[in-house]
Amino acid sequence: MTTQFIEKITSIKEQRFVLPGCHSWQQFKAIQALMAEIPGVRISYFDGCVELMTIGEPHENIKSVLAILLALFFFEMEIEFIPVGSATREDEIRGASFEPDESYYIGEKKEHPDLAIEVVITSGGRNKLERYKRFNITEVWFWENNHLSLYQLREGNYESISPSTLLPNLDLDLLVRCVLMPSILEARTEFLKGIR
16 A cells, blocks of 8 residues: 555545455455554455545534534433444455444343444445345445435334434434534524433
8 A cells, every 4th residue: 555545545534545456354354454554444345345434524523513413312302322433344254344423222131232323424335235225234224415315124124214213212314413503502402402
């Protein structure tokens, strides 16, 4: 990996780059080790495809506000939860390694989180569902174009749902409206008013 390539990938605000060719798990792990010291770059693997992504401020803002508001919902509704953020999900046999933007165990810890959230600013989106399916993640939410799309794993495939089956009392319109508010304090006040 050249220094010029590393400088290029880290200087971009938010970008997705797929390495050409098909790579073995061992090659992926070697590339992952090379990239480990470069801040702000995520690397994922899926069936031989290695993808590098940089994450920008708009992405981080949305994911953080979503996490704050969901935590408020869990606390107000007295739902036991374990937030695990973007903890890496990877398994050579499953042929996948990736990081959700946010993820949660609901109730107690299990083999894999119950809920994962993806914030899509430039790329990704629903084509990532196959990765989640391999780890049996019950629900996957995608934030894209100021809208939430929810998918539930049913009989081995994801189906579009609304509302959430994990959080049926969560008002998704309220959540989206509050995420888009310019003031986090106003968003918190509005959200709490709406769920109480």
